[in-house]
Amino acid sequence: MADPIIQMQNVSKFFGDFQALRDVSLDVANGERVVICGPSGSGKSTLIRCINRLEAHEAGQITVGGTTLTDAPVDLEKIRGQVGMVFQQFNLFPHLTVLENLCLGPRRALGLTDAQARDRALMYLTRVQIPDQADKFPRQLSGGQQQRVAIARSLCMEPRIMLFDEPTSALDPEMIAEVLDVMTELAASGMTMIVVTHEMGFARRVADRIVFMDKGEIVEIGTPEAVFTAPKSPRFKTFLNQILNH
Amino acid sequence: MFRILTLLSFTLLLSGCSGNWGWYVVDPTTPTGMTNLKFMASGAYNTILMSVTAISISVVVGLLVALPGLSTKRGWRMFNRTYVEIVRAVPILVLILWVYYGLPTLSGITLNVFWAGVLALALSDSAFQAEIFRAGIQSIARGQYEAAQTISLNYRDTMRYVILPQAIRRILPALGNQLVYMLKMSSLVSVIGMQELTRKANELVVVEYRPLEIYTILVLEYLVLILIVSTGVRWLERRLKASDTA
Ligand SMILES: Nc1ncnc2c1ncn2[C@@H]1O[C@H](COP(=O)(O)OP(=O)(O)O)[C@@H](O)[C@H]1O
Ligand SMILES: [Mg+2]
Numbered sequence: 001m002a003d004p005i006i007q008m009q010n011v012s013k014f015f016g017d018f019q020a021l022r023d024v025s026l027d028v029a030n031g032e033r034v035v036i037c038g039p040s041g042s043g044k045s046t047l048i049r050c051i052n053r054l055e056a057h058e059a060g061q062i063t064v065g066g067t068t069l070t071d072a073p074v075d076l077e078k079i080r081g082q083v084g085m086v087f088q089q090f091n092l093f094p095h096l097t098v099l100e101n102l103c104l105g106p107r108r109a110l111g112l113t114d115a116q117a118r119d120r121a122l123m124y125l126t127r128v129q130i131p132d133q134a135d136k137f138p139r140q141l142s143g144g145q146q147q148r149v150a151i152a153r154s155l156c157m158e159p160r161i162m163l164f165d166e167p168t169s170a171l172d173p174e175m176i177a178e179v180l181d182v183m184t185e186l187a188a189s190g191m192t193m194i195v196v197t198h199e200m201g202f203a204r205r206v207a208d209r210i211v212f213m214d215k216g217e218i219v220e221i222g223t224p225e226a227v228f229t230a231p232k233s234p235r236f237k238t239f240l241n242q243i244l245n246h
Numbered sequence: 247m248f249r250i251l252t253l254l255s256f257t258l259l260l261s262g263c264s265g266n267w268g269w270y271v272v273d274p275t276t277p278t279g280m281t282n283l284k285f286m287a288s289g290a291y292n293t294i295l296m297s298v299t300a301i302s303i304s305v306v307v308g309l310l311v312a313l314p315g316l317s318t319k320r321g322w323r324m325f326n327r328t329y330v331e332i333v334r335a336v337p338i339l340v341l342i343l344w345v346y347y348g349l350p351t352l353s354g355i356t357l358n359v360f361w362a363g364v365l366a367l368a369l370s371d372s373a374f375q376a377e378i379f380r381a382g383i384q385s386i387a388r389g390q391y392e393a394a395q396t397i398s399l400n401y402r403d404t405m406r407y408v409i410l411p412q413a414i415r416r417i418l419p420a421l422g423n424q425l426v427y428m429l430k431m432s433s434l435v436s437v438i439g440m441q442e443l444t445r446k447a448n449e450l451v452v453v454e455y456r457p458l459e460i461y462t463i464l465v466l467e468y469l470v471l472i473l474i475v476s477t478g479v480r481w482l483e484r485r486l487k488a489s490d491t492a
Pocket of ligand 2 (some may be wrong): 044045046165166
C-alpha cells in the first residue's frame, strides 16, 4: 500500500479467556474510507477501539501515523491527537452546552484561547448544519442533532483519522440520513475514515473498501462493487442477505 | 376571704418553683431571660464556623482519598480501603479527645480547642466523604471517560471538567446530609471546652438549674440551623437542575 496511515499486523485481543480479535491485519491508506460490518459480537468495536487504544491489544503491532502503540503516555498523546471517535451513544457531556462540549478539547488539550476555540466550534457546527444550537444542552436536541454535535466535537480537534462506531444505530430512522449526509460530506473532504455500520447504502456510496468480520476475524475485504456483487465467503453472503432483506 | 387569697397565691408560687416549667429563664420579655437567650445564641457562630470549616476540609480530603479508590492499581485501592475502614471505626468523641489531648504529646504540636475540634470532625467526616465521592464518580458512565480521552483531555482535566461536575450534582443530597450530620456532631466538641451551642447551654444550666427549658431551647437552635441547611441544599439542587435544562 502506498501510504498507510494505519497499520495493524497480527493483532490479537483478549477479554479474560475470551479472544475478541484473532490475528487481525489491516492497512488503511491516507484518505481512505473503510466500512466495517459483521454480526453483533464479531469484534468490530474492539478493532476500532484498539486503533485509539481505548482497548489495549495483547499481541501484534498497531502503528498510527508512524507512531507504534504502546503504553507510553507520549505515544498515547500523539495517537489521540490524530484520531477522533464518534460513538453509538453520542457520549456528549450532558452538563455542558453544545458550544462548551466543542470548546473543551481545543481549549484544554490544544491550548487555544477561548475566542479561537469558539470560532472553530462555530465553524464546525455550521459544517454539521446546526449553527443555531450552540447554547443548548445536549438533552434539548434530537438524537440526530446530538450525533452531529458529537461529530463536530471530534472535528474541532482537527484529527487526521475519524473512527465511527455504529453512529446511526441508536437513532430513529428519520434521523439516520442527516447524520450519514454529514459523514458523506466529511468523506468527500478527504478525511481518513473507518466506519462500523450496517448502512449498506452508505457503504456502497462512500467506502473504498468493505471489511467483513466474524468471530474476531477479518473474513473478507474488498471494494463495494466486488463485495456486493460477488461475496466470496458463505458467511458474508448469509450476512448480506440478512441485512439487505431486513 | 383573705385566707382564700393567701392560699391561692401560695399555691401559685409553689407551682412556679416546683412545677415542670419555668420559662422565665428564657423569657425574652424579661431582661434576664433576654440575656440568657443571647448568651445561648452566641454559641451558634462557633457551631457554624467549626462545621463549615470542617466540612470544607473533609470534602477535599474525601475527594483525595476517593480518587485512589478508583485506581486500577491494587496498592492505591488498598490505601483507600485502609483509610476509610480505620477512620470510620473511631467514634467521633474518641477522635476529639485523641486529637486534643493525645496529638500534642505525639507530635509536639498543640492545637487550640477550635482547630482540634475542626481537625477531629474533618478527619472523621473525610472517610464518609471518600465513600460518597467514590460512589458518585463510579456512577458516571464509562462513555464519558472515553469521550474525554478521544478529545485528548488528560486525567486532571477529565476529572475537573467532565466527571466531577456531573458526580457532584449526583452527590449533592448526600453532601447536604453530611453537613447536617456535622452540625450535630460539632456538639461533641463542647467536651473539650469549645464555646459552641451545646457548651453555652451547659454553662447556663449550671447557673440557672433549669435544664428542661434550656435544653429545649438548645434543641430548637439545632432544629433551626438544620432546617436552614436543608432548605439551602434543596434550593441549590433545583438551581443546578434548572441550569441543565434551561
Ligand atoms: N470490556 C469487555 N469485557 C469482556 N468482553 C468484552 C468486552 N468488550 C467486548 N467484549 C466481547 O468481545 C466480543 C466482541 O465485542 P465487540 O467488539 O463489541 O463486538 P461488535 O462491536 O462487533 O458487536 C463480544 O463477544 C463481547 O462480548
Ligand atoms: Mg459494537
